[in-house]
Amino acid sequence: MESLLYSSSLQTPAFSSQSTFLFNKSLSNPTPILPLPHPHRAKSRFEPLSCTMSHSAEAVTNPKETKLWGGRFEESVTDIVEKFTESISFDKQLYKHDIMGSKAHASMLAQQGLISLTERDSILKGLDEIERSIEAGEFVWRTDREDVHMNIEAALTDMVGEPAKKLHTARSRNDQVLTDFRLWCRDAIDRIVASIKNLQVALVKLALKNEGLIIPGYTHLQRAQPVLLQHLLLAFVEQLDRDAGRLTDCKARLNFSPLGACALAGTGLPIDRFMTSNALGFTAPMRNSIDAVSDRDFVLEFLSANSIIAVHLSRIGEEWVLWASEEFGFITPSDSVSTGSSIMPQKKNPDPMELVRGKSARVIGDLVTLLTLCKGLPLAYNRDLQEDKEPAFDSVKTVIGMLEVTAEFAQNITFNDERIRKALPAGYLDATTLADYLVKKGIPFRTSHDIVGRSVALCVSKNCQLQDLSLEDMRSLSPVFDNDVYEFLGVENAVKKFSSYGSTGLACVADQLGYWVSKLEINKS
Amino acid sequence: MSHSSEADTMPKETKLWGGRFEESVTDIVEKFTESISFDKQLYKHDIMGSKAHASMLAQQGLISTSERDSILKGLDEIERSIEAGEFVWRTDREDVHMNIEAALTDMVGEPAKKLHTARSRNDQVLTDFRLWCRDAIDRIVASIRNLQVALVKLALNNEGLIIPGYTHLQRAQPVLLQHLLLAYVEQLDRDAGRLLDCKARLNFSPLGACALAGTGLPIDRFMTSNALGFTAPMRNSIDAVSDRDFVLEFLSANSIIAVHLSRIGEEWVLWASEEFGFITPSDSVSTGSSIMPQKKNPDPMELVRGKSARVIGDLVTLLTLCKGLPLAYNRDLQEDKEPTFDSVKTIIGMLEVSAEFAQNITFNRERVRKALPAGYLDATTLADYLVKKGIPFRTSHDIVGRAVALCVSKNCQLQDLSLEDMRKLSPVFDNDVYEFLGVENAVKKFSSYGSTGLACVADQLDYWVAKLEIKK
Numbered sequence: 001m002e003s004l005l006y007s008s009s010l011q012t013p014a015f016s017s018q019s020t021f022l023f024n025k026s027l028s029n030p031t032p033i034l035p036l037p038h039p040h041r042a043k044s045r046f047e048p049l050s051c052t053m054s055h056s057a058e059a060v061t062n063p064k065e066t067k068l069w070g071g072r073f074e075e076s077v078t079d080i081v082e083k084f085t086e087s088i089s090f091d092k093q094l095y096k097h098d099i100m101g102s103k104a105h106a107s108m109l110a111q112q113g114l115i116s117l118t119e120r121d122s123i124l125k126g127l128d129e130i131e132r133s134i135e136a137g138e139f140v141w142r143t144d145r146e147d148v149h150m151n152i153e154a155a156l157t158d159m160v161g162e163p164a165k166k167l168h169t170a171r172s173r174n175d176q177v178l179t180d181f182r183l184w185c186r187d188a189i190d191r192i193v194a195s196i197k198n199l200q201v202a203l204v205k206l207a208l209k210n211e212g213l214i215i216p217g218y219t220h221l222q223r224a225q226p227v228l229l230q231h232l233l234l235a236f237v238e239q240l241d242r243d244a245g246r247l248t249d250c251k252a253r254l255n256f257s258p259l260g261a262c263a264l265a266g267t268g269l270p271i272d273r274f275m276t277s278n279a280l281g282f283t284a285p286m287r288n289s290i291d292a293v294s295d296r297d298f299v300l301e302f303l304s305a306n307s308i309i310a311v312h313l314s315r316i317g318e319e320w321v322l323w324a325s326e327e328f329g330f331i332t333p334s335d336s337v338s339t340g341s342s343i344m345p346q347k348k349n350p351d352p353m354e355l356v357r358g359k360s361a362r363v364i365g366d367l368v369t370l371l372t373l374c375k376g377l378p379l380a381y382n383r384d385l386q387e388d389k390e391p392a393f394d395s396v397k398t399v400i401g402m403l404e405v406t407a408e409f410a411q412n413i414t415f416n417d418e419r420i421r422k423a424l425p426a427g428y429l430d431a432t433t434l435a436d437y438l439v440k441k442g443i444p445f446r447t448s449h450d451i452v453g454r455s456v457a458l459c460v461s462k463n464c465q466l467q468d469l470s471l472e473d474m475r476s477l478s479p480v481f482d483n484d485v486y487e488f489l490g491v492e493n494a495v496k497k498f499s500s501y502g503s504t505g506l507a508c509v510a511d512q513l514g515y516w517v518s519k520l521e522i523n524k525s
Numbered sequence: 526m527s528h529s530s531e532a533d534t535m536p537k538e539t540k541l542w543g544g545r546f547e548e549s550v551t552d553i554v555e556k557f558t559e560s561i562s563f564d565k566q567l568y569k570h571d572i573m574g575s576k577a578h579a580s581m582l583a584q585q586g587l588i589s590t591s592e593r594d595s596i597l598k599g600l601d602e603i604e605r606s607i608e609a610g611e612f613v614w615r616t617d618r619e620d621v622h623m624n625i626e627a628a629l630t631d632m633v634g635e636p637a638k639k640l641h642t643a644r645s646r647n648d649q650v651l652t653d654f655r656l657w658c659r660d661a662i663d664r665i666v667a668s669i670r671n672l673q674v675a676l677v678k679l680a681l682n683n684e685g686l687i688i689p690g691y692t693h694l695q696r697a698q699p700v701l702l703q704h705l706l707l708a709y710v711e712q713l714d715r716d717a718g719r720l721l722d723c724k725a726r727l728n729f730s731p732l733g734a735c736a737l738a739g740t741g742l743p744i745d746r747f748m749t750s751n752a753l754g755f756t757a758p759m760r761n762s763i764d765a766v767s768d769r770d771f772v773l774e775f776l777s778a779n780s781i782i783a784v785h786l787s788r789i790g791e792e793w794v795l796w797a798s799e800e801f802g803f804i805t806p807s808d809s810v811s812t813g814s815s816i817m818p819q820k821k822n823p824d825p826m827e828l829v830r831g832k833s834a835r836v837i838g839d840l841v842t843l844l845t846l847c848k849g850l851p852l853a854y855n856r857d858l859q860e861d862k863e864p865t866f867d868s869v870k871t872i873i874g875m876l877e878v879s880a881e882f883a884q885n886i887t888f889n890r891e892r893v894r895k896a897l898p899a900g901y902l903d904a905t906t907l908a909d910y911l912v913k914k915g916i917p918f919r920t921s922h923d924i925v926g927r928a929v930a931l932c933v934s935k936n937c938q939l940q941d942l943s944l945e946d947m948r949k950l951s952p953v954f955d956n957d958v959y960e961f962l963g964v965e966n967a968v969k970k971f972s973s974y975g976s977t978g979l980a981c982v983a984d985q986l987d988y989w990v991a992k993l994e995i996k997k
Contacts, residue, residue, distance in 0.1 A: 068919065071926015072933070114912070157919075165919035169912055170973075174692065217737045217763065219647065219854040225738040227763065235763035235852060242726060242770055249722045253715060264690045265698040266976020268909050273974045287985055289975045290690065290700065290708035294788075297715055297781050304777030304840075308770050311847045315767075319851040357849050364844045367777075371837045374784045376830050378792040379708060381692040436741050439587070439642055446541065446630075446638035453544015460545070500643070501746045502762045503739020512760060 087147045097183040104279040119163035126160040172263040174293040179259045188396045195403035202407040207233040223427025226491040227504040246305045254298035257282035261289035264380040294380040303367040310363035317357030324350040334412040366391035430494040437488045560620045570656040577752040592636035599633040645736040647766040652732045668876035675880040680706045696900025699964040700977040719778040727771035730755035734762035737853040767853040776840040783836035790830030797823040807885040839864035903967040
């Protein structure tokens with residue numbers, strides 16, 4: 001619902017602000033030509049009279065439900081405060097895990113004799129029904145019930161009565177929300193790791209489809225040495241593998257249960273933290289209750305890992321956008337992953353990858369938000385911390401989107417083999433291989449580097465390739481050059497000369513592919 | 526103008542990469558692009574890597590054993606002269622790698638020209654940097670352990686001291702000081718774990734990837750990898766020279782440590798204030814005011830809190846740096862070093878100072894004790910009392926809430942209410958209720974695993990004393 005601050009009755013005071021309106025030609029009687037809603041609203045927000053008026057109007061018509069924490073309170077919270085502090089608009093995403101946690105907690109309370117079996121069964125049945133109604137879109141989330149935890153508990157009380165009032169025995173929202181959030185993050189990590197594998201598979205398959213294709217490898221975006229396309233694609237596969245490992249380490253580190261820490265100090269009620277921990281698939285309960293409710297380092301670590309993934313994907317994005325350009329022309333994306341221009345009829349743009357590159361920004365931003373949020377907060381819980389969710393939700397949603405789209409794009413591009421091949425000679429990509437030739441003949445590398453450098457300068461002046469130089473020309477630079485030099489020149493020859501472990505040599509790349517096909521369980525058909 | 530006069534008077538040394546170049550680089554460009562002013566920090570690891578590389582080249586017959594020996598001796602001498610402060614770093618030699626190699630060539634001649642066989646600065650610098658980060662991680666982990674020990678010792682020195690635990694900076698429940706200090710010890714333990722995972726993931730050798738594609742010369746990547754203590758050589762040469770994710774991970778881990786320390790900083794600054802008055806730092810960790818004679822400020826912890834900003838900034842710098850860079854190597858990437866050096870230096874400083882501060886504070890036990898009753902810290906324990914008597918928690922919460930409101934109106938503590946007053950709120954209250962009231966009683970009532978109960982905290986302390994090998 002629209003904020004009470006912006007009701008139409010507030011337009012009058014803002015008329016006096018000259019800067020916010022365009023005047024028509026009649027200066028003596030200025031009227032707005034274009035409504036400029038935002039500056040208009042911004043001014044009226046600071047009109048105290050209007051704020052007070054709308055607030056009291058609401059209080060008169062809708063008496064508020066007593067909060068679950070309202071015992072010692074004599075006044076209800078103001079509407080403005082309520083809107084600013086609510087979290088239900090976003091934390092309802094945690095409903096599934098909140099219900100999961102509550103069920104485990106209720107079962108434990110029954111086992112420990114803190115509630116009866118019939119009370120437990122009422123609660124479990126009620127929670128099941130609430131979950132069903134949420135998933136059916138029937139459940140009504142209420143802002144005055146603040147957050148997902150109180151919404152669900154109040155709904156449960158509406159539904160089953162007295163037993164529901166025992167659910168929160170030996171529990172606080174502090175440990176409840178962190179249990180929910182850890183469970184949510186654990187599942188999110190699984191989804192991201194699955195998407196990473198999916199992208200790795202797409203890249204490996206792209207490599208398998210493009211056997212033998214040589215492309216220029218770049219440093220400083222200057223043609224450096226020839227590499228097999230497969231070799232370059234596998235570099236990304238390696239990075240993604242570390243990304244998955246980082247998330248898996250994070251998951252192991254976060255998989256400890258805070259449930260039972262209560263507000264911050266634990267409790268004197270005879271709870272069984274090990275039971276709920278096991279029931280929820282945690283490794284063990286956390287050793288220290290204050291740590292359990294205060295720490296968000298698992299979120300920081302998770303979002304850091306996501307940021308690194310995002311940076312990796314932004315680099316793939318940059319590269320493929322370059323490759324799709326007219327000047328590079330290495331790939332042609334299919335229409336299904338391209339977009340056009342509403343004005344320029346010829347345009348075919350690789351927008352998906354541009355957005356993969358661009359959305360890395362918000363993932364980094366999500367991390368910075370969390371770091372800034374946590375900085376300087378004293379123990380144990382502070383309301384600031386509810387701000388941890390939206391960045392985490394955004395980070396996960398964005399990274400999964402980026403991974404999926406990149407995989408889709410990889411499945412829908414064709415390499416322009418002929419064009420690449422024709423453009424390959426440019427750039428003296430075989431220069432380093434030529435230097436290695438001289439080294440093999442006993443010339444110190446520095447000297448070899450120098451000789452080949454001068455050979456390249458000679459080529460530049462003659463506008464030719466290294467392999468076009470006559471043996472006579474080469475011998476004038478170094479007597480060591482012999483007829484066998486031509487086996488090292490030209491990109492195909494140069495690629496064949498690579499042999500070191502991890503190089504772009506044919507055997508090495510075949511080994512790498514064998515490793516990944518096996519590890520990712522790809523059916524080569 | 527300064528450029529051309531410089532060019533007139535001092536002809537530039539040909540760069541090691543200058544073969545095809547007809548002109549020298551301008552002074553302005555040289556100054557902007559040099560990295561020697563900061564990357565000389567890598568000298569030790571650069572020399573380590575070069576020695577391993579030279580030994581491997583000799584083993585593979587790419588250089589002779591006497592050439593190798595010349596190189597090794599020359600590198601030793603260069604290392605000695607750097608550490609003695611005698612070595613002259615030259616900006617026109619751009620970076621640490623070319624400075625050392627050129628100096629080696631000046632010193633031993635021809636053999637030095639073979640050192641860079643089958644190597645590029647791309648894989649050279651990443652080898653150096655991974656070695657440097659590996660050592661830095663060890664230093665940070667050691668500092669973390671040191672702080673953990675200081676915190677545990679502070680806990681051991683303050684047995685039995687109860688302080689208010691806060692949520693929303695409102696007094697929540699009473700906790701043993703020891704329990705709170707151990708919460709930080711837990712966080713620091715995860716911090717160390719995160720760094721160790723990072724170290725394991727970065728401990729792979731890029732050496733032999735050369736510029737980006739590997740080489741056709743018969744090098745032995747496994748030999749250099751082993752010699753330098755890496756787990757194995759990296760599988761893909763393009764990955765090996767392009768990726769900085771190990772730096773991103775390292776600085777992320779540092780940022781999380783920084784955030785933890787900033788929270789300790791915030792807390793101790795609060796505790797040192799007149800209003801809280803929980804601790805008195807000794808003069809040795811305090812500073813004064815040049816205008817206000819009475820001032821005694823906990824500046825070290827304020828700076829621990831404040832320096833978290835630059836550590837976060839170092840991370841953001843790296844993320845921004847790497848975003849959108851195509852493979853494989855780009856000059857932008859030399860900008861990865863200064864943020865890393867700053868991050869490491871700052872974190873170690875923050876950890877050391879926090880430990881020092883912890884060793885130089887006294888808790889004002891009497892003052893803490895006198896102020897303890899305020900805040901109804903025993904309220905939740907009272908609610909648990911009702912739960913134990915069979916009242917649903919929500920109802921108990923409500924009853925105790927009203928009890929607190931009654932106390933507020935009477936300006937007294939919960940334990941000051943008469944049994945009669947309490948029974949008006951709920952007939953369930955009985956004489957045994959007073960065993961649950963007052964902070965000492967309340968603390969005794971905690972029993973859950975990980976709680977502030979005396980036995981639990983004693984268990985936690987035993988765990989840490991053993992794990993950190995502290996002699997009591």
